[in-house]
Amino acid sequence: MPALLSPATCTHHQVLIVGAGAAGIATASSLISRDPSLDVALIDPAEVHYYQPGWTMVGAGVFDAPSTAHTMASTIPRGVRWLQARVTGFDPVSRHVVLEGERTISYEQLVVCPGLKLDWAAIDGLEDTLGRNGVTSNYRYDLAPYTWELVQNLKQGRALFCQPPMPIKCAGAPQKALYLSCDHWLRHGRLGAIKASFYNAGGVLFGVPDYVPALMKYIEKYDVDLHFSQRLVAVDGPNKRATFVRTLPDGSSERHTEPFDMLHVVPPQVAPDFIRNSPLADSNGWVDVDPHSLRHRAYANVHALGDVANTTNAKTAAAARKQAPVVANNVLVALGRRTGLARYDGYGSCPLTVERGKIVLAEFTYGGKLAPSFPTWLLDGRQPTRLAWLLKARVLPPLYWQGMLKGREWLARPAPLATEGAQ
Template structure:
């Protein structure tokens, strides 16, 4: 790690061409939310936001696009329309971090300095890690709700499949929204059941893990749907190769003795979730742990080695679920703690690991999983109103009608409804 630091610093010129009091890397859900939370606390802050993208996507909506509930265009807006007023948008990519000199280098060679750095570029969907996948995505029955352009193809395939084999995969953890692979499975099966095709479509779920869902309290409700849809569950199976034209998928199956064997399966439809890693420029930086994720304190989200760096969202090594709901709770924590680092407060905000996964078990019903670090249940509503361990129509209504405007109009605008951070006396580490 230290060798990376010195090599990065050597690549940075002595004087930064631009400098901001607070510099944010990444304008996804986490980046826009933390920028807005900072502005809501102090509109005089000098904030730079680095991101090369032209569009911003509401990714939690893609599951419903893949089920014919949402139109794709409802999940995308221009980035320019979402950058908070007063925030300087730097439309570039970062290539080098120099934390010891408080600078980053951009792809066009410019150097940007900072007093406080916030890192939240999301993660990388590693499609190329599965042999043959890139060559066949979007054709030959191979799809994924993890891409904006492919989610409509999922719905097309579900509607057109009259009989045959439908395979759904889940890669090794960590991944963005661990419930999303199952959401595609359940909503597809629900359509086939309601259109009288369940008996003609043999459905299999191949999970690289050993359990259906990481928080045991929600498994009984999910298993009822696995049985209802007659899904063949296959644990410890990792997709390693796809031959689209031949419609064959190869899995590595982990055996009890630790060895592996390969399994070749035919398919008519294949919904793939790719392995996921931190972005390349993050993994090559001095900010990461041994696994390649940004190394932060799980409570304060402050970097363990560099006191003026915080991180949030999918790129961190915290053990929470990587969801938009987690970023919604993390953004106010980071915003407060950055201001504490600037001497504006003596209190620290703490993140409890909250994450939420609305598991769409059928069209019109959801198992609303909400939990904190260690899998502790953390319901937002009283159990008499909404028991997340059971499928409810109220949870579906929240997912379909409430969460999208909550995302666009509250989370990305610095309005912290149900997201106010918990403060404790203390000070940011020096």
């Protein structure tokens, strides 16, 4: 069990980590595994740590929701101190983090990884109807089981699936909900009576072109109405109406309303308020870091990783798994305890669950360069495979809990930082 400290009695740490999600705990574990004598503290108010990549599987009836939740106390690594508090601001010049109640904690090195904010309120009427009236989202622990309930009970009608503007965490998750739902309806002979539509605020099905052909085969297989440049802006749950704004080629826009029997929503996503309003943020509100060293561009003793960083990689747990060892190494370099900076190459992974039992395993680095973890004769990520499904369903959850969060860097050892692209 971690040492749970009161902020009132804890005023300074060598390394202070803001956020105990996947990125924060993995970084803390990687630091302690490299140097057990290090004074590391994590700040996070949450009681529960969630394996969020599992929620798509919960929404398809593959995982049970409780299997994706562990207590925070059991998840934080031994040797790391836990401050169960809420951060409200930063003073990077004086090296202080401000907590709720105006208490401050000083640090030598700061790691910022509080994740992002799901902006449910950005869609008119959505908060009033979530979890009711056929409106759901796999982006929330308590709603993913409702997704599965709706999928099982829907016999006919219209099912709408939405994707907001980028950036969002796990850009493939909106499609995963679509494919797994359609697969269930197809297997039960209902897909003809249920018409699925996918409303994507972007202009392409997936940002890395190599994976699009395989995905389009499933769009055709499930006879999905595919709509681009369409953003969900309002939901009328009781009357089951969804309003979209369509961006036209000339830049103008128009609104239209669609009826639904089931609506799977993914909300717009932004940096947390205390990040957006801090000196650490760039003009878009994300923490401003060098994309390779993950060190802040203005404050050399600040690093950031995970969803809150302004790097252009996909915001996934797989990205955090690769970033955490890089940040751990580079923090130790900054403390004078190690030589040789490490480099993050932009790796991200998205296991696209196109049907129950098969996955298109998208793996790529900065610029959409393919970065497969396995030889193509064993697993070609551009094609749907059973092996990729077994990886997602059987291997990745224990790899997350017992590998990544324990500082075991299987297939995640950091590479040296080359001169190119470094700062």
